[in-house]
Amino acid sequence: MRRLRHTAVLLWLLFVLVAAVITARTHYVADLSAFLPRNPSAEQAVLLDQLQSGVASRLVLIGLEGGDAEQRARASLELGRALRASGAFDAVHNGDNSAFADTGQFLFAHRYLLSPGVDAQRFTAEGLREAIDETTSLLGTPAGSLVKPILLRDPTGETLRMAEHMLPAQAPRSEGGVWVSRDGARAVLLATTHADGGDLDGQEQALALVRARFAQQADAPALTLLVSGAGSFAVASRAQIKTEVEKLAMAGGVIVVGLLLLSFGGSLRTLFTALLPVSTGVLAGIAAVSLAFGNVHGITLGFGTTLIGEAVDYAIYYLIQARGAPHTGAGARRWLQVGWPTVRLGLWTSLCGFAALLFSGFPGLAQLGLFSVAGLAGAALTTRLVLTAVAPDGAPGLGLRRHLGRGVAVAMRWLQRLRWPLAALAVAAAVALAWLPSPWRGDLAALSPVGEDKLQLDASLRGDLGASDPGVVVAVAAADEAGVLQAAEAAGARLDRLVAAGQLAGYASPARILPSPALQQARRDALPDTGELRRRLEQATQDGPIASPRLAPFVEEVERARGQPLLTRAALDGTPLAAAFDALMVPGGGERPWRGMLTLSQGSQPLDTAALRAAFADMPQVQVVDIAGELRGMYARYLHEAGVQAAFGALALCLVLLVHLRSWARLWRIAQAVGAASLIVIATLALAGVELGILHLVGLLLTVAIGSNYALFFDQLRAEQDAHRGPGPMPVDEDLLASLALANVTAATSFFLLALSSIPTLSALGQVVAPGIVLCLLLSAAFIPTRAAARVQ
Template identity: 50%
Template sequence: MTRLSARPVLLWLLGLALCAGVALRAHYTADMSAFLPRSPTPAQQLLVDQLTEGVLSRLLLVGIEGSTPAARAELSRGLARRLEDGGLFLSVRNGDAAILARDRELLFTHRYLLSPSVSPERFTPEGLHAAISESIDLLASPMGMMLKSLLGRDPTGELVELIGSLDTSGSPSSDKGVWVSRDGQRAILMLQTRAAGSDTDAQALAIARIRSDFADLASEAKLSDARMLVSGAAVFAVNSRAAIESEAVRLSTLGTTAVILLLLLIYRSFTAVFLGLLPVASGALAGIAAVALGFGTVHGLTIGFGTTLIGEAVDYSIYYFVQSDDDEDGGWMKRFWPTIRLGVLTSIFGFASLLFSGFPGLAQLGLYSIAGLVTAAMVTRFVLPHLRPARLHIHDIAPIGRALAGFWAWLSRLRLVVPVLGLAAAVILFANKDHVWSSSLSGLSPVSAADQALDQSLRADLGAPNLRYLVVLKAASREAALERAEAVGERLRGLVAEGVLAGFESPARFLPSTATQQARRNALPERDVLARNLQTALADLPLRADRLSAFLDDVDTARSQPLLTPEALRGSTLALAVDSLLLERPQGWTVLIPLRTPDGDAPFQRARLEAALDGSDALFVDIFGESNNLYRTYLDEAILLSLAGILAIIVLMGVVLREPMRLVRVMVPVVTAELIVMAGLVATGHMLTLLHLVGMLLIVAVGTNYALFFNQADRNPGDDPRTLASLLLANLATVIGFGILALSPVPVLQAIGITVGPGAVLTLVLSAMLAHRIDR
């Protein structure tokens, strides 16, 4: 190495150290955060809350299969006990009858504070007569079986009132005292983690705990034929992070190895290969550091994307080594650097458009690419010449270029094929214009189809709530939130009566506001008033007052009973129902009211609901519609931004190249290649997603380099075997880098691979076809 003391080298080393420091301290994630909007609407904010913090994000579903039903039930109980003791879970539910009995006891003790029927009228002679007659009539029904033993203490049927208003449909099936799937072949547990869904590390720990506890139990009980399945949003996050991490490592290793082998084969010099990879490595490191500084966290997808930089940044050093070989110092700089600089600039313009995306995932990719490419180019330009040993010579590849010259010349005779291909692609795209772009978020999901199917089946087993339609309220305090939930509940009850809704859930059902509880408690009459009223009420009923002394006792106790607090509910299933619907946020309290729509195919009458909520500033949210809307917004925005980026590139090149014909010759191959790639993907049944769009930007970034080289003002690469060979080599490196991505099972990486790989080859070939021949 010579002249290591040169200032650029020192600056570079310092920069590398700084970037490495930042990258080592950066926080890495692979959760949904990359897909969440940066400036959400209120409805989107709710979606984000649910995805990162909400009940759904903490919910894990566990299925136990195999062995015998009795063994499964035993494993379910054992697992529930262990997990409850472990402290990683807020709640562990497996349908254990003992827990249900505890819940019922809690409801029964607080029935006069909880029952919506409790009012002063309820305890007048008329009110008592009506309520007790109803209870006696209910005894005629099988539904009254439960009531009979309670009649002496609860003759007005408050517990029935309470339980009757609970959502019993869709509750899980039971066998041997624990929840099982509909077909009885699987024991089911429902867990709520203590950690938020966005805390992937803690979620990974919780999931590992479930697996190890189950393995212990099964081996203790010698049940080697029992299996356990775990699903839930956290499992997806943990799995996809692991998949992306391992994929990123595997693909980078593969890609790097392949490119190194290619370069070794061509250069026949270890030093040159090592030096050639320095810009790539520096770029990748700078990219990660830039994202860590700019966004606080680095998403796993961004790292995965890093592999793509191998394919692009390595081009710069290839151009440098191949084209500058045998050059006097400075010759390459004068002749080729302006072209490369313009190529880098166009790439920056293309990726800069992503920076403006409201989709943090895209913005990260944009920043990563810009920082990476600029660094790689700068290192190539300013550092490599200093590091290059004076006597370094790479194997002369001019013969390859000369061998190709004939082919190149032949290609340019086919130039008329270009518009034909472009037109055909445009026709295909136009014919399929309604299904070019995938309209749902699932196209972006790193979750495999098998995982999604498992989740669906466990959810169906549990009758887990379908939280598609929600009414959302905000309030400054818990009390205010509960009061507003009660007010909105009043409006919704009207809709239930009219059949617009089948029902709804509310946190105020198990935790009424203090005001409501006080009103109910105040409605309870004194003992002798109640005794007198009872006497009158029972006159023509077959029940005698002296049998109801327990009722008088209970009401008397309830008159001085402390109000129900969240603490009193602690540890019961009811607390879970309240906690999942009443959320404390830094900016206040949020109430979720999930709606149940009537069975059948009738469309949900959204307008009726919105009319009923009018003036209450409660917000109606359709979660499913909202997440698809969100995605469509991203996609529309990303398409617009990309078009703006391409326009900026055209303007930039127009200004630099100054000749309209050269501009056309540079842009036509790139645009045509894009059209053909899109048409190819659509024709082979792909729906394009945001990641395909990113791939298309990459084609622009890589492809303009080729096109620019083929259209240098003064020369034609067809006449310069070395330039020709360097282009071919750069193209091969790109295709290897992206071709490997195309093999990835992670859909997002694969999407980029199958877009850029073919796109890069096409741009090179099309550029060659359209290259301006300077005939001498």
């Protein structure tokens, strides 16, 4: 036996070492894409792409406030140049066009492939006459200064056509050569990080670079830097979750340590022993999730702090219940015979509840399930194999346990007398839940700890930049890039009609930056040869403002364009067009198709989503994605799926209990106590107006997991009394009652701290579990009464 114990301890040490290494190397994330479906629909796939790698996830919104207008403009120009030179950003826009001279030359050189005005009709004699007249009519307007230098090379005005085609529907206000807010009180910049939205380390480095480059400027002391965007939210959320988890773990640890020291007479050895299952469980949970998913979500990590609540219970049960004669090991042997079967059954019931989450179609929920299963199993096995080896006689000394046990014994008799009023309270809670509107609502955003002040700043900066969140996105899909561009052109033709009808202010499309190869070929084919073009020009310029011989440069430009190769994505490298194009294109890979995004500007009129969907009803390769609607729908599906899985978990739990107990009456008493506690907590939260979401449901699972252990121990007391054949009533096991009370206090304290958290997900868990497990203990004492309570010794 001694050799087996040593082997168990050595294997445990090896496991802890490996798990600690995995934990140290684990990548922690905080983006909400983990709570999106693993097998999404076409619309959900579009949203998932945008959250993980789309332009919306990579935008950094920057504001510069304070100082005077000249200082803000100078700082904006310097910051823009510094960020462009850093290589950490694909694009930086602030109204400074000095860096786009090469881009202008590129566009001018390829205007006949890129301009939407080029077609066969454009280069007929009549088409040329109309185009030349239209261009020369601009000479007397503010645009004349742009037209005049290139008039003889571009008399048809293709350069202006391209500019009009590529300009955003809503451009920021410009002042002093930089973009400014609507009231002119701050300079604004818009940057796109090179790192994907899901790469939080890359996002954090990019944001740190923004702050560092700003701090290096001479005008920085007089100005205030404002930064927002999806990456900023994700990085801040990760930092907040990490800080909050550390604070909660520290506060909870201090309180639990204090309670354990009081209960075990100040024994540091016993304290260290009691914490072994906790630390093992947390390491096992993180390692299992990291190996299975490749990362650990911050919410899962926060959930890990709740494992203290149940994992420390196992140690408390053993250390108190295994008290025996010193150096005999009799306490461990007795506990393995009497206490371990009950703890093992409680473990199985807990695993049944959380194992159901493993089959979730949402990776975030599956992470919570795997963390719980691995963590609880690790904590329970550590108690069974390690604690029985290192502390075979349980915990020495009595501390406050004797008084705690006696107090619980007295309270148990009073609670049994209140059994019917408590049952009536549970029935009233069930009636209230049936009568009230369903409290199960909320949305995916409720999982984010981003504060209202940050959301308001983000909305303000987006309004200044004309980059308001797109409520609806039109997405096109195809097998390759050329197919996506053709689909985007077809979808753009439908959107043009809505723009003409005033239902849309405009839209951005990848095909406006780089037309499809087929369209480029058609435009090139529309260009006449030199002889034919000269003949048509002679007809077009008769009695016109420009004589045809003066347009010889134009003829040479067209002939050169006839021999130009078609443009591809590679041709855009080195220009800001590459970043703009990539922002609207998601490359395919494997079974995932290529996708192009057409972002809409709805203008002053509300967008008619039904009319938009009707416009694309006959185009299956086009999806109209209502982002807010999809998020609500996914959260509803998420919550429904979690509810179904929790129901199956509860059914499995009941079956496990029934197989083990072999008594419907015993099963009913246990289910009655745990179920009544859950009903009362949920009804109280509903009456308080709390919107219940997915983490409240997970909290219920945790309440059942912990509370069922209390019920099982009270059922054990009842079974022992029923089996007692000695004279008089069987004495109450005060050590067992003390262990239940101490376990309940430590767990409830941990979850009460969570309820005070500023992170909604952790707060939701605490709101449910803290009162839930206290009620489970009280109602277990009331609903599983002993037949004849012995007098407390």
